[in-house]
Amino acid sequence: METPGSAGDITVENVETALQQLYYDPDMEQKNVAQRWLTGAQASPQAWHFCWALLSPDKLPEIQFFGASTLHTKISRHWADLQADQQQSLRTQLLSHVLRFSSGPKMEEPVATIEGPTVADAPIALDVRDPPPHARRLALLELLTVLPEEFQSSRLAQARRAQLRQALAGEWAAVCPLLRRLLQSQDSPGPVKEKVLRCLSSWTALGVELGESRGLVQDCFAALAHAELFDTAVETIVNVLSQPDCQRERLEAAAQAGDMETSHGICRIAVALGETHSRVLLEQVDQWQEYLALVNMILFCTGIPGQYPVSETTSSLTLTFWYTLQDDILSLEEERQAVYLQVYREVYFQLVEVLLQKSHYASEEQYASWASDDKEQFRIYRVDISDTLMYVYEMLGAELLSNLYDRLARLVLSPEQAAVWQDIEALLFGFQSIAETIDVNYSDVIPGLIGLIPMINISNVMLADTVMYTIGSLAEWLADHPVMLANLLPMVLQGLAKPELSVSSVSTLKRICRECQHDLAPFAHDIIRVSQDVLMKDIHKVLGSLQAFLSPHVQRLDTLAQSEPSPANKLSIIYILGLLSSLFTTLDINRHAESLEEAVPARPTPPHVPHNPVVVVLQQAVCAVFEKSVRTLLHGFGPMVAQLSAMLGQIYCAYPQSSTLDLTRQMVHIFAGEREFFGPIQGLVEVVTSATLAIFQQGPRDHPDIVDSFMQLHAQIFKRKPDLYLSEHLDVSSLFYCGVMSLKFPEAATVRSASLFFTELLARFKDLPPVGDVFLREGKLLVKTLLQAVGGEASRSLGDHFSEVLFGMNRYCLSLLAQWLKETLQEDPSFPSALATVEHKDAFCQRLLREQTNKRQVKEVVKEFSLLCRGQQGGGYSSQ
Numbered sequence: 001m002e003t004p005g006s007a008g009d010i011t012v013e014n015v016e017t018a019l020q021q022l023y024y025d026p027d028m029e030q031k032n033v034a035q036r037w038l039t040g041a042q043a044s045p046q047a048w049h050f051c052w053a054l055l056s057p058d059k060l061p062e063i064q065f066f067g068a069s070t071l072h073t074k075i076s077r078h079w080a081d082l083q084a085d086q087q088q089s090l091r092t093q094l095l096s097h098v099l100r101f102s103s104g105p106k107m108e109e110p111v112a113t114i115e116g117p118t119v120a121d122a123p124i125a126l127d128v129r130d131p132p133p134h135a136r137r138l139a140l141l142e143l144l145t146v147l148p149e150e151f152q153s154s155r156l157a158q159a160r161r162a163q164l165r166q167a168l169a170g171e172w173a174a175v176c177p178l179l180r181r182l183l184q185s186q187d188s189p190g191p192v193k194e195k196v197l198r199c200l201s202s203w204t205a206l207g208v209e210l211g212e213s214r215g216l217v218q219d220c221f222a223a224l225a226h227a228e229l230f231d232t233a234v235e236t237i238v239n240v241l242s243q244p245d246c247q248r249e250r251l252e253a254a255a256q257a258g259d260m261e262t263s264h265g266i267c268r269i270a271v272a273l274g275e276t277h278s279r280v281l282l283e284q285v286d287q288w289q290e291y292l293a294l295v296n297m298i299l300f301c302t303g304i305p306g307q308y309p310v311s312e313t314t315s316s317l318t319l320t321f322w323y324t325l326q327d328d329i330l331s332l333e334e335e336r337q338a339v340y341l342q343v344y345r346e347v348y349f350q351l352v353e354v355l356l357q358k359s360h361y362a363s364e365e366q367y368a369s370w371a372s373d374d375k376e377q378f379r380i381y382r383v384d385i386s387d388t389l390m391y392v393y394e395m396l397g398a399e400l401l402s403n404l405y406d407r408l409a410r411l412v413l414s415p416e417q418a419a420v421w422q423d424i425e426a427l428l429f430g431f432q433s434i435a436e437t438i439d440v441n442y443s444d445v446i447p448g449l450i451g452l453i454p455m456i457n458i459s460n461v462m463l464a465d466t467v468m469y470t471i472g473s474l475a476e477w478l479a480d481h482p483v484m485l486a487n488l489l490p491m492v493l494q495g496l497a498k499p500e501l502s503v504s505s506v507s508t509l510k511r512i513c514r515e516c517q518h519d520l521a522p523f524a525h526d527i528i529r530v531s532q533d534v535l536m537k538d539i540h541k542v543l544g545s546l547q548a549f550l551s552p553h554v555q556r557l558d559t560l561a562q563s564e565p566s567p568a569n570k571l572s573i574i575y576i577l578g579l580l581s582s583l584f585t586t587l588d589i590n591r592h593a594e595s596l597e598e599a600v601p602a603r604p605t606p607p608h609v610p611h612n613p614v615v616v617v618l619q620q621a622v623c624a625v626f627e628k629s630v631r632t633l634l635h636g637f638g639p640m641v642a643q644l645s646a647m648l649g650q651i652y653c654a655y656p657q658s659s660t661l662d663l664t665r666q667m668v669h670i671f672a673g674e675r676e677f678f679g680p681i682q683g684l685v686e687v688v689t690s691a692t693l694a695i696f697q698q699g700p701r702d703h704p705d706i707v708d709s710f711m712q713l714h715a716q717i718f719k720r721k722p723d724l725y726l727s728e729h730l731d732v733s734s735l736f737y738c739g740v741m742s743l744k745f746p747e748a749a750t751v752r753s754a755s756l757f758f759t760e761l762l763a764r765f766k767d768l769p770p771v772g773d774v775f776l777r778e779g780k781l782l783v784k785t786l787l788q789a790v791g792g793e794a795s796r797s798l799g800d801h802f803s804e805v806l807f808g809m810n811r812y813c814l815s816l817l818a819q820w821l822k823e824t825l826q827e828d829p830s831f832p833s834a835l836a837t838v839e840h841k842d843a844f845c846q847r848l849l850r851e852q853t854n855k856r857q858v859k860e861v862v863k864e865f866s867l868l869c870r871g872q873q874g875g876g877y878s879s880q
Contacts, residue, residue, distance in 0.1 A: 010046045012053045019063055042070045045081070052093070076154075134192055137182065141195040144175060148202045165206065172208040175199075180216045183223070190228045197223065197236040204240050238277070238284050251297065255304050264314045267301040274298055274321050279328045282340065295325065295347060303354035307362055309377040310370065315358055316381055319388050322351060326395055341395070348392055352400060355385050356430055360422040361462050386433035393434045398443060404430050405445040412452050424456060425463045428470045435473035446477050450484050454491060465504045468495055472508035475515040482519035485512075489523050493530045574621045622651075623659040630666055641671050645680040649687035656691055661709035664688055665716045672721035685717065686729045693731060696738050704747045711742050711753035718760035725768050732770045736778055740785050743805075748798060755801040758782065762808035779813070783820040790862055791832025791869040799866050803859040810852050821845050833869035840868060 015038070022034040041047060047070050054067025075090075082090065151168060154161070182188050183196045197220060217240055223233040251270075254262035274281075274294055281291040298318050306312030326348075329340045359382050361367055367375075393400055408427040411419040431449060453471065458464045471488050478485055492512065495505035509527070513520065520527065557576045626644060630637050637644075645667065652660040664684055671677040692710045700707050714735065717724050725732055739761075742754035765771045786802050788794075794802070809817040825831065825841045836844075844865045851857045 010041050010044050010050070012050045015041055015050055015054065015066075016059075016063060019066055023062055038066070042073050043078075047074050048082075134189055137188075137192050138195055141182070141192065141199050145195065145199040145202045148206045152205060169206055169208050172203060172206075172213075175203065176213050176216055180219060183216070183219045190226075193223065193226075193229055194232050197229065197232045201236045201239040234280070235284070238280055239290075251300065255300075258306075260306075260312060260314065263301070263304060264317075267298075267304070267314045267317055270294060270297050270301060271317050271321050275324045278321075278324050279331075282328055282332065282336075285336065285339075288340075288343065292343065292347075295344070299347065299351060299354065302351065303358060307360075307366075308358060308381050309374055310362075316384065319384050322348075322388055323391055326391060330395070345396070348395055349400075349403070352389065352392060352396070352403070352430070355389060356426040359385050359426050359429055361425065364460055364462075367462075382429070386429070386436070389430055389433040390437050393438055398445075401431070401434065401443050401445045405448055408452060409448070412455050421459050421463050425466045428456075428463075428466045432466065432470040432473045435470070435477070439476075446474065447481075447484070450474065450487055454487055461500050464495065464501055468492065468501060468504035468508045472504075472511045475508075475511040478512065479515040479519070482516060485516060485519060485523065489526075493526060496530050496534055620657060620659040623657075623663045627663050627666055630663070630670060634670060635674075638671070638674075638677065641667065641677045642680040645684040649684050652688050653691050656695060656703075656706055658705040658709035661688060661692075661706065661713050665709070665713045668713070668716050668720055672717070672724070678721075681721075682724055682727060685713075685724055686727060688713070689730060689735065693734050693738065696734075696741065700738075700741065701745075704745055704750050707738075707742050707745065708747070708750045708753045711739065711750070711757045714739075715753065715756040715760045718757070718764055722764045722768055722771075725771050730770075733774045733778070736774045736782075740778075740782055743785055743789060743802070744794070746795065748795075748801075751794070751798050751801050755804045758805045759808045762805075762812045766812070775813075776816075779809075779816055780820040780824065783809070783817065784824045787821075787824060787832045790866045791836070792866075793832075796866060796870070799863055800859050803862040804855075806848065806862060807851075807855050807858045810849065810858065814849065814852065818845070818849055821848075835871055836865070836869050840865075 018034045018038050018041070021030055022038065025031055025034070041050075051067045051070040051074065054063050054070070056064075059067070071094075147168060151164060154164075156164065179196050179199060183193055188196075200216065200220070217237070220233050220237050220240070223229045224237075226233075251263055251266045254260075254266070281294075282288075284291070298321055302315050302318040302322075304312055304314050308315055325344070329337060329344065332340065362370070370378075404427055408424065408431075411424055411427070435446075453467060456463075456467060458467060468491075471492060474488075478488070489512065492505055492508050495501040496509060498505070513527075554576075557573065560573050560576075648660055648664055648667075652664075667681060667684065672681045688710075692706065695703060695706060724730065739754050739757050742750055742757075745751055745754070761771060761775070765775045782805070786805055789802050790799060806817075822845070825845070829838070844861065847861045848858065851861065
């Protein structure tokens with residue numbers, strides 16, 4: 001057919017004919033002719049009239065679609081052609097059609113998506129105080145939703161666009177109450193509430209003031225409880241909370257004006273939003289730019305102007321956010337993670353720059369004027385920055401170290417640039433933060449850094465301290481590259497001679513000596529010489545002052561010991577005991593101690609007093625003092641063994657504590673093998689064992705620390721001096737039951753200690769008749785307990801500990817184990833799990849009993865049987 005070509009031919013019939021040709025004519029040339037003619041028809045004045053006829057319900061969908069599209073085109077591009085009365089008439093006609101379409105079958109969006117000033121007044125044209133029926137509400141909400149969307153996509157002059165944005169935003173005061181009323185109404189069906197949520201998202205993009213809409217946002221959270229609204233509510237909340245830019249200007253203005261209260265408050269809001277919703281916001285991939293804007297806002301807060309903590313305290317609020325963001329990015333699936341790593345890589349490099357800047361010390365004069373509390377807060381702040389830098393390294397990798405090295409090299413090697421010492425110190429601080437906890441052995445910038453350090457012009461103590469600590473952080477690297485020690489060790493020894501660097505230089509030298517001990521022979525003479533010079537320089541003053549220093553503390557301790565324990569004197573006692581503990585680590589173990597027995601009078605037995613938590617803390621402190629003394633003096637502590645053993649027995653009976661058992665284990669380890677000390681050690685073991693058995697009778701579940709230490713003690717006894725079990729005062733049978741009970745504890749440390757106890761017992765029970773008799777009588781109970789644990793009563797993570805005991809039984813009493821396994825597994829078909837068949841149990845026993853030397857294989861067998869009992873088929877049983 002021929003498409004009419006003149007304006008006079010533009011009729012409803014001709015338009016329909018052209019549409020038929022466009023959609024159904026197989027000739028592409030004819031389709032193109034129809035397309036051009038229809039485009040011209042849309043631009044013609046007649047289009048104002050034929051578009052309404054095309055929207056008739058009896059027309060085909062493609063004809064209605066073209067009618068709606070034509071109306072959209074005329075309104076958006078030719079609105080000015082209409083007279084004022086025609087515009088008002090068009091509004092009424094338009095709303096009538098929107099409502100009609102919303103009441104009937106679903107129609108394409110162009111009918112509703114009418115943009116610009118034509119429909120800006122449409123919400124007001126309907127009575128929002130008396131909402132129409134549900135279908136009409138949907139039509140109204142659809143219209144309200146597309147208004148902001150059409151505005152965002154419109155092509156308007158900047159002035160006109162600003163004017164229209166202001167006009168639309170001004171209507172929010174009328175729209176918001178309507179949305180809230182519809183969302184809260186019990187009569188509103190699900191589709192209406194879902195459309196309300198989408199409408200809120202649309203208006204949020206306009207940047208409307210959400211402060212007055214708090215109630216509506218709270219209603220969105222309430223909508224999360226409805227399954228059909230959950231996804232839409234999540235999307236809406238994310239959109240609402242992803243609009244940080246509305247506060248950016250206010251934040252920057254507050255920071256510029258020094259208004260710390262305002263900037264602090266806005267920062268708290270941004271950080272709370274970022275930390276709480278980080279994962280949700282990251283998963284909204286189409287909203288990544290909005291979330292990036294929030295992240296940049298938090299970055300601004302991190303680097304907010306001012307010196308922490310004297311002129312700003314806001315930046316410290318943001319540090320934990322960077323952990324959260326990084327963790328959430330690295331936990332995403334691989335494809336999305338790669339995208340976000342690329343997006344946020346530059347942000348994290350900017351973060352490093354900001355953190356180094358914030359770690360700067362104030363000038364020496366200003367820093368000296370700070371209060372001690374401010375200095376301590378700044379120290380803690382730098383520790384937090386150090387932790388953050390270490391964490392950031394996991395994301396940026398070796399490129400971060402290269403970046404720090406390049407900047408440091410420019411400062412050190414460019415004499416024409418008068419580098420500020422704080423800049424150099426901050427860069428070294430960055431290296432130290434990373435090297436403290438990250439393996440930098442494979443970094444190619446560390447040799448260059450070590451070459452730069454001796455070239456640094458150290459102009460003050462704070463820079464010198466950081467240089468020392470940076471060298472110390474590289475100690476492990478130096479152990480693998482000992483040739484570089486000659487570059488740095490002289491600097492450390494020089495610092496050792498300076499009192500103001502004593503702490504940092506001693507710490508660094510200690511780390512180097514620990515890590516590089518096999519490579520220090522060429523430097524040993526210099527290290528010893530410098531150390532002796534420093535130590536001997538004022539030794540006469542130290543010894544002369546020692547008695548005067550200690551006497552008041554000893555007298556004070558004696559007074560406190562005679563008084564009733566209370567929280568008021570607890571701290572004083574612990575402080576004095578700490579001083580003595582540190583002193584005891586320096587005792588001269590070469591002096592003869594015969595005179596000590598006479599010099600130390602025996603103290604009277606303390607009376608039994610009611611339980612007091614203060615005494616418990618003091619008991620721990622006392623045990624710590626004597627533990628250091630014993631470890632330092634070793635056998636030189638011998639003259640005090642009897643008195644200490646008696647004291648430990650007394651205080652343990654009064655206040656059972658794991659610290660007492662740990663010190664007893666130390667005593668057994670060192671002194672139980674010597675005949676002269678056997679008696680006191682045996683008496684101590686009998687006392688603490690009897691007291692602990694009483695705890696087991698009362699119920700040990702509330703004392704896992706005591707049970708743990710008790711099992712370790714008796715494992716040590718089996719290992720060092722099993723003859724102690726020949727005593728008739730030790731209830732070996734009860735001790736065995738205690739070990740079985742300990743295997744049932746949920747704490748991994750307690751189970752590990754109990755397993756160690758049985759492992760040592762199995763190696764020696766044949767040589768100890770009392771132990772052997774109990775084991776032969778109760779060994780089946782031990783096997784049953786182990787199988788119950790493996791079968792599902794204990795955590796899978798504890799399986800290796802139970803395997804250790806089974807391996808010991810396999811090794812030292814194979815026939816007994818085979819007998820007890822058979823009897824235990826045949827008594828109850830559902831033991832240790834209903835999922836394990838007779839064939840499974842037989843296969844387990846055969847595989848277990850075959851392994852008498854391969855501990856790893858026993859662990860694998862037990863692990864597979866445990867999986868099978870828990871419903872996870874083990875590989876070794878798949879063929880059964």
